[in-house]
Amino acid sequence: MPSLRFLHTLLFTALTALVAVNAAPELPSKIYGVNLGSWLLIEPWMLPQEWVDMGGQQCDDCSTCIASEFEFAKAYPTTVDATMKKHWQSWFAQNDVKQLVAVGINTVRIPLGYWIVEPLVDRKTEYYAKGGLLELRRGLKQLREAGITVILDHHALPGVQAPNQMFAGRCTKDAQFYTPANYHRALIWTGVMTAVTHLVPAFSAVASIEAMNEPIMDASKTPGMGDFQKNFVKVIRAVELSLGIPVPGVNPGPSILSSHNVTAALATLSENKDVFNDEVRQVLKxxxxxxxxxxxxxxxxxNLDKQDLRATLRKKKALTTTFMDLNWQWGVNRANPADAKIGPQAYDNHLYYSGVADANEEAYLKHVCNLDRIESDANLGNTPLMFGEWGLSTQFSASDEFLKKWADAQKFSYGKGAGWIFWNFKIEVSQKAGETARQWSYLEGLRRGYLxxxxxxFHDPNVCTPYINA
Structure with missing residues (x-):
């Protein structure tokens, strides 16, 4: 095993060769965005024909067949990397970026699995493709050149954070994320992605890292969530401070620029036990x-002119830490992510109308036009609030005319906050996919005139007038 001194030297050499000359962006004052779902984290329901062509399967219970990335990699260990690379390069490419620019999209949210940081995967028990990080770099470079801001969303976490969900990377009833060991792995992922974001040129479009997508809604089943939220922020800020990146409201400490040793800088920062607890210090190591x-x-x-190193990092902005909002969960023990705030922070809510309102047009419009979620979140310190996932799906047969109203009304209400991010940028159009794209694809919604x-x-800027306080 190499010595720590060797690792320190190698790390500094590698990182100083990677530093970007671009200052990190901030989230737009108003977000108009789409998710890049099923790019680097496939949800087979969104591309059923391609999934079957790849060798995947469809079943009513996704835990019983090859209906997730985990099971796919387990079934095809010798070919999964090549198969996934082909998908990564075709599902999201330069032409998609051009389309997003043409229709005014200023932000994308990229769902990622923890396995994109490959050393975190236990290859004896966990099965995922390799190579996704290089494809992420390729896509981020294209987005950066197009002027589109990026949120990196930790969508699928170690051990699985939500049962029986394709978005968790593995469909299983046994969600084991909420354990000390898997919290720790997620925090290592956080620290690594923070460093990479600030130091790799292509990643300079990234303005935010989101801690976790859609945890279990019952807070009694997510023990330790509050500590994880606080540690998530502290890890990001420790890495930024160690690189000499200013964090609003935090006194700067020693950085890699003065010590030429990232672990020494992190260790010195962690001496303040009021800020950096034992878990955070262990994550940094x-x-x-x-x-x-x-x-x-x-x-x-x-390549990099190292003379620019100090000035480059000082120009960078601290990342915006993002969490699902407090109201995503219910229960007396739910943790308020506002308690974790150090530096810029934002909040995310996902609103799909399944059981939220009666299944008819009037109930849907009345509910969304009178939505009070932004105000109620603000009273809990969860502001600014974005709506990081929404779509045009309904629990009834919706006419084309209604979908225009439904799109307008949601944009009207979600736009009162930090903005919105549609799920998804595209959906497969095929016989096997049926009409899924009609209500779930932003690009298809544009083509059909709903958006x-x-x-x-808006098609009708007064769409909500008949329903407000009705």
């Missing part, structure tokens, strides 16, 4: 060998 491997993986063909070509506009 454990992330070093992982970051070394990731830095080496990404280091090819990148306006300019996301800031």
């Amino acid at each position: 454990d992330m070093v060998p992982v970051l070394v491997k990731v830095a080496v993986q990404l280091a090819a063909n990148i 306006t070509q300019d996301p800031t506009k």
Whole structure:
């Protein structure tokens, strides 16, 4: 095993060869966005024909067949990397970026699995494709050049955070994320992705990292969530401070620029036990060998005038930490992510109308036009609030005319906050997919005229007037 001194030297060499000259962006003052779902984390329901062509399966209970990335990699260990690479390069490519720019999208949210940081995967018991990080770099470079801001969303976490969900990367009834060991792995992922975001040129479009997508809604089943939220923020801020990146409201400490040793800088920062607890300090230590491997993986063909190193990092902005809002969960023990705030922070809510309102047009419009979620979240400190997932799906047969109203009304209410991010940017159009794209694809919604070509506009700006306080 290499010595720690060797790891320190290798890490500094690798990182200083990766530093970006671009200052990190901030989230737009008003977000008009789409999710890049099923790109680097496939949900087979969104591309059923391609999934079957790849060798996947369909079943009523996704835990009983090859209906997740985990089961696919387990079934095809020798070919999964090549198969997934083909999908990654076709599902989201330069032409998709051009389309998003043409229709005024300013933000994308990218769902990611923990396995994109490959050293975190236990290959004896966990099965996922390799190579996704290089494809993420490729896509981020294209988005950066197009001027689109990015949220990296930790969508599928170690051990699985939600049962029987394709979005968790593995369909299983046994959700084991909420354990000390898996919280720890998620925090290492967080630290590594923070460092990579600030140091790899292509990642300079990233403005935010989201801690977790859609945890179990019953807070009694997510023990330790509050501590995880606080540690998530502290890990990000510790890495940023160690790199010399200013964090609003936090006094700067020693950085890699003065010590030329990232672990020494992190260790010095962690001496303040009022801020950096035992778990955070251990994460900072454990992330070093992982970051070394990731830095080496990404280091090819990148050059930097090292004289620009100090000035470059000082120009960077602290990332916005993002959480699902407090009202995503219910129960007396739910943790308020506002309690974790250090520096810029945002909040995310996902609203799909399944059981939210009676299954008819009037009930849907009356509910969304009088939505009070932004105000109620603000009273709990969860502001600014974005709606990071929404769509045009309904629990009844919706006419084309209603879907225009439904799109307008949701945009009207969600736009009162930080903005909105549609799920999804596209859905497969095929016989096997049926009409799924009609209500779940932003690009298809544009083509059919449900959504306006300019996301800031409405078909009917007064769509909610008959329903407000009705």
